[in-house]
Amino acid sequence: MAIGKYLSLNEHDLEILNDASLLHDIGKIGVYDKILLKPAGLTQEEFELMRSHPDLAASILSSLTFLKEHIPLIQHHHERQDGSGYPLGLKGDEIPLGARIIQVADTWDAMTSDRPYRRRMSTEVALKELHKSSGTQLDQRCVEAFTQWISDTRSVQISSETFLN
Numbered sequence: 001m002a003i004g005k006y007l008s009l010n011e012h013d014l015e016i017l018n019d020a021s022l023l024h025d026i027g028k029i030g031v032y033d034k035i036l037l038k039p040a041g042l043t044q045e046e047f048e049l050m051r052s053h054p055d056l057a058a059s060i061l062s063s064l065t066f067l068k069e070h071i072p073l074i075q076h077h078h079e080r081q082d083g084s085g086y087p088l089g090l091k092g093d094e095i096p097l098g099a100r101i102i103q104v105a106d107t108w109d110a111m112t113s114d115r116p117y118r119r120r121m122s123t124e125v126a127l128k129e130l131h132k133s134s135g136t137q138l139d140q141r142c143v144e145a146f147t148q149w150i151s152d153t154r155s156v157q158i159s160s161e162t163f164l165n
Contacts, residue, residue, distance in 0.1 A: 001017065001021075002145075002153075003101045003104060003145045004017045004101055005149075006148055007142070016098060017101060019067070020070040020073035020074050020098055021073075021101075023057070023061065023074055024073070024102050025053065025057070025106075026057045026060060027055070027058075027059075031049055031053055038117070039116040040117060041117075051078070051087065055075065055087050057075065058074060058075040072096045073102060075099075076088070076090060076095050076096055077106060081095075081135055081136055081138065081139055081140075082137070097139075100142050101142050103137075103138060103139070104138050105146070107137075107138060123150075130143050130146070
């Protein structure tokens with residue numbers, strides 16, 4: 001939400017962003033836990049199943065007409081600025097802004113959380129990784145908004161814990 005606020009989204013778009021961010025990985029309900037929790041690299045077949053979760057989310061939510069504006073954000077949160085993402089290979093501004101915002105926040109969460117296959121990164125290392133991915137994987141404006149928010153607040157709220165920079 002901080003990224004959206006720093007990018008001056010209006011209240012309606014912030015509400016859509018908030019809801020979509022909560023639902024963005026709902027398609028993982030169709031991915032086996034043994035893949036989601038695997039402590040090693042995925043096989044090509046497992047990776048393809050993981051790559052299906054944004055389209056599965058869109059399919060699950062498509063009958064809920066009140067989520068019509070949310071679905072593009074959810075479906076495209078794994079697209080990349082350079083077009084190498086999925087499910088459609090969208091690039092740059094073809095990717096909905098809300099999806100680009102969710103991607104930065106999701107990337108941050110992935111890097112700063114313990115995973116079955118690796119320990120979480122420190123704030124410093126994760127920020128360097130965000131900047132390294134800016135412009136190729138991640139939207140540069142969204143990364144800048146996120147890092148500005150961190151700089152301004154001097155803390156990052158993760159769940160019920162606060163981690164100071």
